[in-house]
Amino acid sequence: MARRSRLQVRPPSMVDVAKQAGVSHQTVSRVLNAPETVSPDTRRRVERVMRELGYRRNSQARALKTRSTGLIGVISQGDTDFGPARMTLAIEEAARERGYATALTVVRDASADTVEKTLDFFLSHGIDGIVVITPVPALAEAAKQLSKKTPVVIVTSGLWPADNMDVAGIDQELGARRATAHLIEAGHRSVAHIAGPMDWFDARGRVVGWRQALAVAELSAPPMVEAGGWTAESGYRAAQQIMSWGQLPDAVFAANDFLALGLIRALEERGLRVPADISVVGFDDVDAAGYFSPPLTTVRQPFEDAGRAALELLLDESHGLTQVPNFIAPELVERGSVRPAQR
Amino acid sequence: MARRSRLQVRPPSMVDVAKQAGVSHQTVSRVLNAPETVSPDTRRRVERVMRELGYRRNSQARALKTRSTGLIGVISQGDTDFGPARMTLAIEEAARERGYATALTVVRDASADTVEKTLDFFLSHGIDGIVVITPVPALAEAAKQLSKKTPVVIVTSGLWPADNMDVAGIDQELGARRATAHLIEAGHRSVAHIAGPMDWFDARGRVVGWRQALAVAELSAPPMVEAGGWTAESGYRAAQQIMSWGQLPDAVFAANDFLALGLIRALEERGLRVPADISVVGFDDVDAAGYFSPPLTTVRQPFEDAGRAALELLLDESHGLTQVPNFIAPELVERGSVRPAQR
DNA sequence: GACTTGAGTACGAATATAACC
């Protein structure tokens, strides 16, 4: 880094501050780490000199002594998918609030080799812990291995804590129950489901929740339709399948907003109006959901809360104490794609 | 981090390795940093002990001495927009290839205060340099201030190097010229443009390139249509505007793929077929572009190359030497949305 | 004896200098 040379003036150290303030470096250290043990007089003097000199703690030296770098590693597999991307940002923000920096690594595959390399990379950079965001089982398995060498929290929605692993995420089953129950409360008796790719924990959880809500209401579940992906196109195709049934459902709970979008498009092409003829609920609450036509009733995932929960698990005393995963409750957002109950 | 205690066995240091191998720690250091100066015999012995003990360099101690942490800070504003998101991943990957870790920070706004805080955060974590990804002017201005305190590279598409700032990005004008020229070569005389939000450098660059290509072919430019965003919905609305013209254009170059998607949808609703009646070219080459109907001819942005270029600027000797920004050339991807030339 | 401050050393790697064969 050649330009460095231009900047290569040694930044002021504690010793510099101490000299300038006429105290020992130890006193400067105390001003930072235990201010109450320093007389207000000296403290003010030292603090003033710090400001004058533009003193900044050297985190490398600090890390060397304390054995903690303040660096959190984040491993994510999904790159541009909505959930993982939002979760990554949420974790970054939560970490920054607590003064931690996050080092992000996006892996293309979850092979043992890739994970091993990533771990090695993180360890050699002295991270304090790792958050693994994984919507699929493969990375989760690999993450279990990691936990032998460094604290690890898994962010997912379908894994139960085991082998001392800490898990945080969003309660997909609950979200799906809420979505389905909302449709049932609106008076619908036949509620279909378009599921996401079943290798995702999220997709599986939403299926379970859908079935639970139907069972509670003592309604039978129509056949489940598995979409090939999370896109509007997949939703469009899944809709074709539903429309080929002898009897159309009253309502459809789609596993995410884009699937719902494709579904709505397909329904309208057949002259079916949403919500007049058929009600639809999505999942995620993507930015555009309020601008669909009709505006989509959906389930909002509290990524920020989940990110914060993951970080607390990683950093806090509560570590290893929880026997139940930290699954945050998502909320239903009512808009215009569900027909109000008629009575 | 409570669980830490479970792991709190001090990792082996050079001294441990040295003791075990019966040499001095200095020799161990040489094995790592200048192997050729150590006799093959001792070297092998030391290396074996390193493996046995699972020795790993302590990057904190190393950073303390060398004044380099191997950490690169990345500041990005756009969170889920296609370009910035892809660029972030590209930079992360390029950095990792070179052994650097990237600390990501996504800022919500580009106020002086936010940027100041972020810089402070990065500096206190000892980053070696910063990459600022900015599609809009505000962050770019703020980035100029940063460069006084640490090496900075700006990743963008509309800023010329100034004040010793290093800039890398993708040549938007060239991409737009290629897209437009492709339409002209196909025999189209009237090529309209749906522009993205004009506060984005990318949007502006694409407008300039579009005009340039038309000028070279001595064709006049239809009025430019500015879409309110980058979404399909914006494209759909922009299309309404175009269709209100007395005379329809032969072809439309849309500033990104989603705008193109909305445009195509609007055209087809009017009974206009793409490409039979009107040709369309997009920009970005998003994952789904090949699955649009018709498959979209578009311009692929080489994010990986640009990310690598940014990193090289930040790390390499070439620093400050380039008077011209490192703008990488995007490529046209021909698919099915442009009518082949008829002669 | 409270309260405040200082001296000295450890953390682990890098390196200049010195010593060895």
Added chain:
DNA sequence: AGGTTATATTCGTACTCAAGT
């Protein structure tokens, strides 16, 4: 002398122990 290896010190912070008021 030339090829290797060893000794001693440095980086900046944290913390123990001791000393001063």
